[in-house]
Amino acid sequence: MGKGQLRRVSEVFDCWFESGSMPYAQQHYPFENCKEFENGFPADFIAEGIDQTRGWFYTLLVLSTALFGKPPFKNLIANGLVLASNGQKMSKRKKSYPDPMETVHKYGADALRLYLINSPVVRAESLKFKEEGVRDILKDVFLPWFNAYRFLMQNVDRLAKEENSPFLYNQSKMDVSENYMDRWITFTQSLIKFVKGEMAAYRLYTVVPRLVKFVDQLTNWYVRMSRRRLKGDSGLADCKAAIETLFSPLWKQTACGKELLQGCYNLAALFSQGHQW
Numbered sequence: 266m267g268k269g270q271l272r273r274v275s276e277v278f279d280c281w282f283e284s285g286s287m288p289y290a291q292q293h294y295p296f297e298n299c300k301e302f303e304n305g306f307p308a309d310f311i312a313e314g315i316d317q318t319r320g321w322f323y324t325l326l327v328l329s330t331a332l333f334g335k336p337p338f339k340n341l342i343a344n345g346l347v348l349a350s351n352g353q354k355m356s357k358r359k360k361s362y363p364d365p366m367e368t369v370h371k372y373g374a375d376a377l378r379l380y381l382i383n384s385p386v387v388r389a390e391s392l393k394f395k396e397e398g399v400r401d402i403l404k405d406v407f408l409p410w411f412n413a414y415r416f417l418m419q420n421v422d423r424l425a426k427e428e429n430s431p432f433l434y435n436q437s438k439m440d441v442s443e444n445y446m447d448r449w450i451t452f453t454q455s456l457i458k459f460v461k462g463e464m465a466a467y468r469l470y471t472v473v474p475r476l477v478k479f480v481d482q483l484t485n486w487y488v489r490m491s492r493r494r495l496k497g498d499s500g501l502a503d504c505k506a507a508i509e510t511l512f513s514p515l516w517k518q519t520a521c522g523k524e525l526l527q528g529c530y531n532l533a534a535l536f537s538q539g540h541q542w
Contacts, residue, residue, distance in 0.1 A: 281320050281321065281323075281324045282324050282328065284320075284321050284324060284325075285321065285323075285324025285325045285326075285327065285328045285329075286328055287325070288302075288306055288307075288308065288325070288329070288337045289302055289306070289332075306333075306337065307329070307335065307336060307337050307338050307339055308337060308338045308339065309338075309339055309340065310338060310339065310340035310341065310342055310467055311325070311337075311338045311340075311341055311342070312341075312342040312343070312344070313343065313344075314343065314344055314345075314346065315343045315344065315345055315346065315389045316346065317343070318343070322341065322343075325337050325338070340467040342467060342469065343389040344386050344387065344389060345385055345386040345387075345388065345389045345390040345391045345392060346386075346391050346392070347381070347386060347391075347392050347394050348391050348392065348393050348394065349361035349362050349393070349394065350362075350393050350394060350395050351393070352391075352393050355394075362394060363396045365377075368396060368399055372399045372400060372402075372403050373403065373407070375407065376399050376400075376402045376403040376407060377399050379402050379406065379407075379473065379477075380398050380399045380402045382469075382473050383402070383473040383474060383477060384398075387469055387470040387473075388470045405481075406477055406480055406481075409480065409481075409484035409485065410480050410483075410484060412484070413483060413484045413488050413511070413515065414515055416488060416492075416495065417495070417508065417511050417512060417515065420495050420496060420497070420504070420508060421508060423496075423497070424497075424504070424505070424508070427497075428497075428501055430501065430505070432505070432508060432509075432512075442506050442510060444494075444503075444506065444507070444510075446486075446487055446490055446491055446510075447506060447507065447510040449487075450482070450483060450486075450487040450510060450511075450514055451510060451513060451514065453479070453513065453514040453517040454517070456475065456476075456479055456517075457517060459475060460472050460475070460476070479514075483511075483514055483515075487510075487511065488511065491507050491510075491511070494506075494507040495507045495508060495511065
């Protein structure tokens with residue numbers, strides 16, 4: 266340290282300006298790849314942490330405005346900072362946060378992912394990370410969702426064995442149910458439309474809360490209120506109607522919440538290995 270003579274590389278003005286030149290520098294524009302650059306500029310979106318407001322975001326915008334008279338991106342997604350539970354910066358030296366891999370092994374990667382994308386971080390705000398929050402996602406979202414799926418499959422198997430009536434889902438042949446609970450829970454089509462619209466508009470912070478709310482409505486209201494119907498206490502026809510109704514949102518929700526489906530698979534694997542929660 267301190268020995269020898271240090272010299273700045275003369276070609277480098279500032280590393281942030283090099284980063285800000287990325288959209289055209291990576292294409293070696295304007296010396297070549299002109300068509301490729303023009304077809305992809307400006308970018309549909311860029312994503313980085315909120316701390317890049319004075320770094321990459323700034324130099325991208327300054328250089329693009331000076332050279333092309335327009336911003337280099339159509340949408341910007343900024344995430345907030347994940348802090349220790351005491352609100353301070355996470356520190357390896359102070360060990361102010363749980364080991365990430367231990368958290369993943371304990372609760373699953375999907376629980377950790379859903380905890381983060383359903384937090385203030387998605388709104389570019391800070392999050393005080395707490396392991397209890399990951400645990401609550403598993404307890405309040407994934408386990409009820411998995412239990413609804415397991416309860417459905419138990420009754421599908423029962424229908425096949427006891428009533429000799431195998432369950433085959435065909436949405437085009439589903440009859441309109443007269444049951445008010447069935448009609449209420451089948452609003453998943455509007456949910457999918459909402460998710461697609463919000464994702465297309467890059468309003469990612471509105472999507473997951475809506476999905477989580479739907480899981481709560483499905484598991485804590487529909488399944489709870491329809492248990493006797495699903496078990497066949499009100500007759501075979503009503504039982505099949507309830508099973509079709511429950512299957513439909515469970516299936517459709519995977520179209521706008523694939524992490525929930527993966528979580529279901531992970532939970533099934535944990536149960537098969539003898540884990541208890």
